[in-house]
Amino acid sequence: MLDFLTKASQRKFKLVKLLSDSRTYVSINELTATLNCKERNILDDVKELSSPELLHIFEIETRSKSYKLHMKNNMTIDAVGHHIMNDNDCFSLLDYVFFNEGLSAEELAEKNHISLPTLYRMISRINKGLKKRFHLKFETNPCRLEGDEVEVRSFYLQYFVEKYPISEWPFDNLNEDEILNVFRKITDSLNFTRQYSFLRTIKILLAVSHIRFKQGFHISGRSTRMAKLQHRLSNSPLLYKQFSAVFKDVTNAEMFNDNLAYVVTDYFYFNYEELLTHAHHDEYAARSFINLSEMFNELSKTYDIPLVNKDALIYSVHNSAQMGFKNINIRYILVDNKSFLLKQFKNLFPDFYNDIEKRIKTYLLLMELEYNSDLINHLIHNIFTRWENLLHHLYSRQRKIKIHVVSSHDIYHARLMKSILKYEFHDEIKVSVLDSIDLNELLNIDSNIDIFVVNFTIPVADKRIIAVNDVPADEDFIEIKRLIAEIRINEN
Numbered sequence: 001m002l003d004f005l006t007k008a009s010q011r012k013f014k015l016v017k018l019l020s021d022s023r024t025y026v027s028i029n030e031l032t033a034t035l036n037c038k039e040r041n042i043l044d045d046v047k048e049l050s051s052p053e054l055l056h057i058f059e060i061e062t063r064s065k066s067y068k069l070h071m072k073n074n075m076t077i078d079a080v081g082h083h084i085m086n087d088n089d090c091f092s093l094l095d096y097v098f099f100n101e102g103l104s105a106e107e108l109a110e111k112n113h114i115s116l117p118t119l120y121r122m123i124s125r126i127n128k129g130l131k132k133r134f135h136l137k138f139e140t141n142p143c144r145l146e147g148d149e150v151e152v153r154s155f156y157l158q159y160f161v162e163k164y165p166i167s168e169w170p171f172d173n174l175n176e177d178e179i180l181n182v183f184r185k186i187t188d189s190l191n192f193t194r195q196y197s198f199l200r201t202i203k204i205l206l207a208v209s210h211i212r213f214k215q216g217f218h219i220s221g222r223s224t225r226m227a228k229l230q231h232r233l234s235n236s237p238l239l240y241k242q243f244s245a246v247f248k249d250v251t252n253a254e255m256f257n258d259n260l261a262y263v264v265t266d267y268f269y270f271n272y273e274e275l276l277t278h279a280h281h282d283e284y285a286a287r288s289f290i291n292l293s294e295m296f297n298e299l300s301k302t303y304d305i306p307l308v309n310k311d312a313l314i315y316s317v318h319n320s321a322q323m324g325f326k327n328i329n330i331r332y333i334l335v336d337n338k339s340f341l342l343k344q345f346k347n348l349f350p351d352f353y354n355d356i357e358k359r360i361k362t363y364l365l366l367m368e369l370e371y372n373s374d375l376i377n378h379l380i381h382n383i384f385t386r387w388e389n390l391l392h393h394l395y396s397r398q399r400k401i402k403i404h405v406v407s408s409h410d411i412y413h414a415r416l417m418k419s420i421l422k423y424e425f426h427d428e429i430k431v432s433v434l435d436s437i438d439l440n441e442l443l444n445i446d447s448n449i450d451i452f453v454v455n456f457t458i459p460v461a462d463k464r465i466i467a468v469n470d471v472p473a474d475e476d477f478i479e480i481k482r483l484i485a486e487i488r489i490n491e492n
Contacts, residue, residue: 001129003125003129004090004126009088011037011041012045016080017080023478023482024482028042028065054083058080059072078165081334081335082163090129102142103143104141149218150219150262153208153212159333160204160208161204161329174246190229205263206247218254226257243256244256268322272311288367289318291366292317293314295359305394308388309386313386321367324369338377347488348398348489400427401428401487403451405454406434407454408454409455411435415433417453450487455468464483
């Protein structure tokens, strides 16, 4: 939702993202072409991005009008997103409205020390950004996000996940450890398969749901499974009591059920065994199970990839598809953490990637589920990250990159360079040693050689040649990896 930012701030964020993704030097000409701006804009942006308040996150190195971004230790692009969202007036406005519902436009402007015209300009930017990913609109008098309650909670869940680092907790009146403890007890009673990332998300979701519920906003319509769950948990009054102790001022079961209603739908299952059980007597669950089972079997057979955790894959894709746009990090606000990995997958394994994409679309249509490219990308990412040993087998199918090593010292030094490269790149490369530094012999070498690694200067413009100081070091490995990726992409 870059529309929340000014044009200049949008450009600076895109510049940081571009440099972060490239992981090498990028010329100012490439930056101006990609960002559609003037050279002066880049020079000014780099100067502003080098301000002291950002030095704890990253530094931008300049070399002959080329730039390279260095993230500080324990920092990622997420930290840039945190900084922007905490420094931006539109995001601050959304934060204030969430915790202070019911204000008039005049009151909101006064509380945030801005004029009424400025407030309405900010609201216009917010609505422009919301329109692209969420079915919501910022309304005034009272000031609020207007739309389906599930959609409002989905937005604020994503908002708080992106705005605040994992170590920060923005809900002062709620104890995050107590929330997590009561949720663990609930999920233990349901034999719910949990993961750390989900636990962090659910803490924020429960807090968001609690505040919205207390403000009078409830999720309308309950699933059949929700009714059964309510009946099941009603036999455990201790859970209600513990829940009420965490979420003060609320003692009725309705609050408890409203919190769970965001996650629990008719076809969201707490574990694989429950999905399998329902597939035996429910036509819709059976349709999903059979289609996913066949999909993974066919992919495994077609690409000769062992399918050792098929059950987990079926369960994960089924539940993620049922959650749909409520999944976290599908409709990102600023930082799309999945785009870089997906781009690499698509470039390196285009046939496999395109096949999965086609099959996922077919599955979603068969299941009559609403989807767009964001949900498809989420499910593809799910498969790539959860299919056990998938990348190992995909990489093993690719040809080895041929590297020639040449040393100006002697054959023993060349062999040392070879062993260093083999240690760093394992089975991805095939390294041979050329026992000569005769330029004519070197340059007339078989064109099938992909990369030359030499420890001396060769006055020839050949992008295959990487010159190192004595032996390959970290920055040389980065350049070799970049060149290998470029070769793979060009071949695909």
